[in-house]
Amino acid sequence: DTGVSQNPRHKITKRGQNVTFRCDPISEHNRLYWYRQTLGQGPEFLTYFQNEAQLEKSRLLSDRFSAERPKGSFSTLEIQRTEQGDSAMYLCASSLISAGRDEQFFGPGTRLTVL
Amino acid sequence: AQSVTQLDSQVPVFEEAPVELRCNYSSSVSVYLFWYVQYPNQGLQLLLKYLSGSTLVKGINGFEAEFNKSQTSFHLRKPSVHISDTAEYFCAVRRYNTNAGKSTFGDGTTLTVKP
DSSP, X not given: OOOOEEEOSEEEEOTTOOEEEEEEOOTXXXXXXXXXXXXXXXXXXXXXXXXXXXXXXXXXXXXXXXXXXXXXXXXXXXXXXXOGGXXXXXXXXXXXXXXXXXOOEEOOOEEEEEO | OOEEXXXXXXXXXXXXXXXXXXXXXXXXXXXXXXXXXXOTTOOEEEEEEEOSSOSEEEOGGGOEEEEETTTTEEEEEESSOOGGGOEEEEEEEEESSTTOOOOEEOOOEEEEEEO
């Protein structure tokens, strides 16, 4: 069990550029979640997948945001035409849904700074 | 919908003193309850969880929490804190349902342990 990994750990970009983040979950986990955390606040839910199916998207997820999990393993989160308000820590978590228990294991996050 | 209120944004305490971090929640349905810890520039680590059964839950690092359904609270306690407990602590809830994946977090409490 190597844990949830996220790449890159830090990303600095200019406003208007596109960025893509990757999350590799714990290998046997079938659920994968994306959260966004801004300074001084708790994580806010963005979206989650069960295997390759995207089951829920937050209203926070504007049209500029898209997430995929093509083979039910790793996931990517893309932000198009970044804005300064997108600056945040993007957290990925994974879990194994089993008998009603669904403990989420978090990765270290990707910190995005939009200049 | 669920919401979480962490009643103290900052809690300073001296080493070896007891501490309580307060969490209240609001939900129209039954929920699971969690406490996470976040160290600087790291992801969230699960401290403890309440799923069902005994309302007193013990977690890692000597922490415990008590679920109080009538007061809709889930306060975190530790009888004697260490310098290494300095971190951000988040309370979270999730609907009591296998298909309800997302967690709702509070805004966090910064625990600072002073020598």
